Amino acid sequence: MHYIDEQSVFRFLVQILLLLGLARGLGELLGRWRQPALTAEILVGIMLGPTILGRLLPSVHQVIFPPDVSQQNMLETVGWLGVFFLLLQTGLEVDFSSAWRQRGDALKIALAGIIVPMIVAFSASLFLPHHYLTEPARPVMFSLFMATALAISAMAVTARALHDLNLLKTDLGFLIMSAMSVNDIIGWLLFTLVLSSYTQASLEIARVLIILVATIGFTVFCMTIGRRLTDAAILEIKRRQMPQPATALTFITLLGMLCGVITQGIGIHALFGFFIAGVMAGEARALSEQTRQIISQMVYALFVPLFFTGIGLKVDFLAHFDPLLVVFVSVLGIGGRFLGAWFGVRLTRLPRSNRSAIAIAHIPGGAMEIIVGLLALEYGLITQRVFVAIVFGAVFSLVILGPWLSYSVSRRKEVSILEYFSKSSILANLKAAGRDHALRELAELAAAQGRIYEAEDIHAAVLQRENEMGTALEEGLAIPHARLVRLIRPIIVFGRSATGIEDWNSPDGKPAHFIFLVLAPPYSDAQVQILAHVVRTMQDPELRERLIHADSADAVWSTLSNAFASQRVVRTRRSP
Template sequence: MLFFAKLLGEFFTKIKQPAIIGEILAGVLLGPTVLGMISPDMLEWLFPKTGEVKTALDGFTTIAVVLLLLVSGIEVDFGVVLRHRKTAFSISLIGIIVPFALGFGISYLFPEMMGVQDKNIHLLFALFIGTAIAISSLPVIAKILIDLNLFKTQIGFIIIAAAMLNDLLGWLIFSVILGLMDNTGRSIGFGQTILYTIVFVVFVLFVGRKLINQAVPWIQSKLTFPGGILNFILILGFLGAAFTEYVGVHAILGAFIVGIAIGDSAHLKERTREIIQQFITNIFAPLFFVSIGLRVNFIANFDFVIVSVLLVIALIGKVAGGAIGARIGGLSKNESLAVGFGMSSSGAMGIIIGVIALEAGLIIEEVFVGLVIMALFTSIASAPMMSHFLKRKESFRLQDLLSPSNFLYSSATDKETLLIELANFAAPKVKIPAKEILQKVMEREKQGATGIANYLAIPHAKIKTNKPYVLTAKIKEGINFGSVDGINSRIVILLLTPENKNELQLQLLAETAKKFSNKEKIEELLSIDDKNIFIEMLKQM
């Protein structure tokens, strides 16, 4: 299992796709779909349906799921969530509500279409489908952002923060559903289960988190490394899993919450994070995902209607929900669509809850196959779609924004007169009153000089707009903008950028200053009177 999982996982990694696709495909090849069709006896010998081997494999995959959620929790950064709480909460909340409502509504209204015959589980089934579609996969999203070099950008932090909240809310909802399924034989009632779960989450995240942060440096300095800290993490993770399992929700919730508390420790060494992450994702995770392919015959249980419904609901609901939340949170159209596709990846998390629901008898094998295909498809589609919309965002280069239509000659002799002239010139283009533009520009001027060097000044401001504007003025006589070389500015480039795009403003400022590094070329540019030739020459510099 491990050999085929790593072989195919590495192959898909090489072609820029999530490794879990190869790992699940390995299970499909070794399971009833392929090996079972070629040699049923060989399949039964390798993976018997009863007996000690079956019990051992089930136990191993359960431990693997708990460890996967523990690692996912460790990846959650509370600081990131708090810094981007407004936008992240908007994305996460609406990104859950929209797909959840679609999934719940269609499953509840048309249960027979989704293969549900037992009327007693209609409500629970609909709740589960809504949750399965709404939840995102933090590990897959993080990997996609790293591959696209977006992980440490502003939009990357926002997506990660939203995915963290999404995971937390999603697992809480799913745990409640599991608690609702069967209270028979339990010493704890459903009301008590909810109460204990809330108390556990609050205690671990607000009290346990601080205690762990104090314990980690002592363990790392006094006990052998890395054995001491790794044992500490695993013991806490399994204790959290055991508690939530005991109170009536699945063990995965306890492991995930404890993982968040551990990962938030400022003292936890990066080396420790790397060791446990590599240990689990390279051994336990591949075996778990291989076991998915062993569970059902993907060909025999493929239902076109179920698969199509799940895919359509997932793509429309998750992309629309994430994008709407991002727009409400203040992001641009392209950024919002990129966030929507980023949040659409259900990946490992969608598969994990599918496995748990299948084991609990809540869904049939056809629905499980549909959920796996949905999770894989959304994981594959999210990266290229995010890249597509963010590349459109990156097209806002100075080269593309310089235009003869945004050029003017000025005979102004002082800074304020020139800025008033530029504000009036910009107003109809930006569709913002000139007075408001001037106010923003003057506020920035009071903070410090915007004169650069070599006859250049770059007054700039952040305004309420969705895209940047660059306006160029050539001045007959130089104006003092406080340039570092003491030369009055004769070329003034006004940059107006969206309020929520700090990185874009810095990028355009850097590109502008770079063009004016050669004084001889600037003096040659000043001799040009035709605005078309002027702009073309400026672009080529």
């Protein structure tokens, strides 16, 4: 029997300390320039791996990261746990039901966002010189991999960028995330089938067809019956008042492992099983936003950095760096995903000003692109030069996302938010103790302001939108909203709850005290900016403190009007 000696344990702890500590430290530093943590994690791996440390101080590199197989396996096992949990977390962010309910625009964007970049990447990859291929006799299989790898977007990165711009909870953010949810499911399904076809190439066609049918059947089962069973299980955990979030986390982890075992047994990679398990768990309405946040923080704080820093320990990025190939992969990935989403938006009736923002939101390949590249590398489908190009292309797409998306959103004509908000639009003391009753109070006030819709109609529309994607944010803020056909201009009403509304399911678990209800015409471009500016203004802790202690409606109005006086939002533009 083999036992791990004390020296191996000591070296393993030193490796974890260096990788995790440097990745987190550099991540915080780059975060000041709004750069994703993934960039820091890749850089730390490159610095400590054969690229820099192994080249400049080979003896030191040998001491810290010896070529001993058992030592390498310890670190790699932890890294793979990280990527399993990352796919599980990615699935949790997918809201398949909401995407399916509004499948008109979202489905058009998602399908175009998959088909167009796949066609572009597949066609271009066929013309790559054969020395870039591991098997020159199989260029079609290589091109199929490139097509799927460069079509998958990094939904988590886009969600963070939208959150930073205060757009995540808007209709624009909801549409983008819905389209990317469908994109992720289709993209991962196609990639696992391509990878399975490559690894099973020596098998009979009947076996390959069995794998294909089993994979599709498993996916359909999970998206229908499995989703309802998972929802019922998490609801039962909540009903029995089991310890949270520990019990929910254990259940979701076991579900991921079960699905991983099933997909690995089918003949496709276990990562797809973890992703599908996350999708099923993410559909559970009983899973609170706070629990989701805790799971996300655990995954991104501990497991993910160890996986991505470990990539730099495996590959010499300088020895395998090919500038022309890096440009080729970057242009194909970023350009293809942008064009696909742009074409999809053109098929909808969305305002012209939203086209570029939606297309830009689809450009990052990020972690998902790197993961599929690493899998292909380990299975011998691509060379190290192609993998290095994929990593650089993915990181570059992350670096440009934030500034490009911010620039696109900022190019809008401005008006005062007070055009849509007045003293008569304020309820200084909401009587409701629950979310639905609070929405009813605000709907009655909005009906009196607009004199177009009955309060019941407004309440129904807002509640439907709220159930599709919750609008509670951190620090007691909620921004419920809806679009109404007969409205000519936006309406904003505000309600304050001194005691707080507990059941709004906010990410930080705090009750909602400040509720802005925003109603807008269909395809109104102003709604997005109104919501973003409300969120930005309410981030001021002193403003929230003054609002909660305001002793009258006049005091509330004075506080809010002064805060919004200098705020500017986008004027609605006509659709083309």
